[in-house]
Amino acid sequence: EAGVTQFPSHSVIEKGQTVTLRCDPISGHDNLYWYRRVMGKEIKFLLHFVKESKQDESGMPNNRFLAERTGGTYSTLKVQPAELEDSGVYFCASSPWDRVYNEQFFGPGTRLTVL
Amino acid sequence: AQSVTQLGSHVSVSEGALVLLRCNYSSSVPPYLFWYVQYPNQGLQLLLKYTSAATLVKGINGFEAEFKKSETSFHLTKPSAHMSDAAEYFCAVSDLSGTASKLTFGTGTRLQVTL
Numbered sequence: 584e585a586g587v588t589q590f591p592s593h594s595v596i597e598k599g600q601t602v603t604l605r606c607d608p609i610s611g612h613d614n615l616y617w618y619r620r621v622m623g624k625e626i627k628f629l630l631h632f633v634k635e636s637k638q639d640e641s642g643m644p645n646n647r648f649l650a651e652r653t654g655g656t657y658s659t660l661k662v663q664p665a666e667l668e669d670s671g672v673y674f675c676a677s678s679p680w681d682r683v684y685n686e687q688f689f690g691p692g693t694r695l696t697v698l
Numbered sequence: 699a700q701s702v703t704q705l706g707s708h709v710s711v712s713e714g715a716l717v718l719l720r721c722n723y724s725s726s727v728p729p730y731l732f733w734y735v736q737y738p739n740q741g742l743q744l745l746l747k748y749t750s751a752a753t754l755v756k757g758i759n760g761f762e763a764e765f766k767k768s769e770t771s772f773h774l775t776k777p778s779a780h781m782s783d784a785a786e787y788f789c790a791v792s793d794l795s796g797t798a799s800k801l802t803f804g805t806g807t808r809l810q811v812t813l
Contacts, residue, residue: 587741625803625804625805626742639799674741676742687801688741689734689742690741691739691741
């Protein structure tokens, strides 16, 4: 079974540019989460999809961030325009809908550097 | 609100020595607790989880953790460190109450194992 995949693995952009991160969850997983780790700090929750619906987006920093999950499969996270403080590692995780204990399976992350 | 504190951002042990990584949590409801490990260039991998069953939880690779409600702790231990244990370890808490929910992470502890 393939794990959670993320693309790209690294992205370097300039301030003001747009970047789109992609996450492919494990097949059949209805729950999809985005997290972010700014260097030296904790991994922070951004948002949670159940299928194509946003269940919880309380962690989204501001309206420069837009997440979508069309058709309830893969998800994209767009940052537009990017700012210096957006640099960090963006993790995606997924879990089955019926997994009560919320074991989340994580992807390798996308390292975003905004110059 | 929930929170996790991991004491020690870096821990160094000799190969064969005891590994002890500390985690204290704060939660207003009975917590579900997790330890994840991140090896270089990989995603987070679940080591073990506490879900209100046995207080001593055994995980993969010889790790275990004990839930102590009176101390609000969930420390991770391994009797004998191996070079392959060098990685970053994250403690996390979920406010799960029957539905899938976000994880709140600590800042991580990087474990170094020396010869």
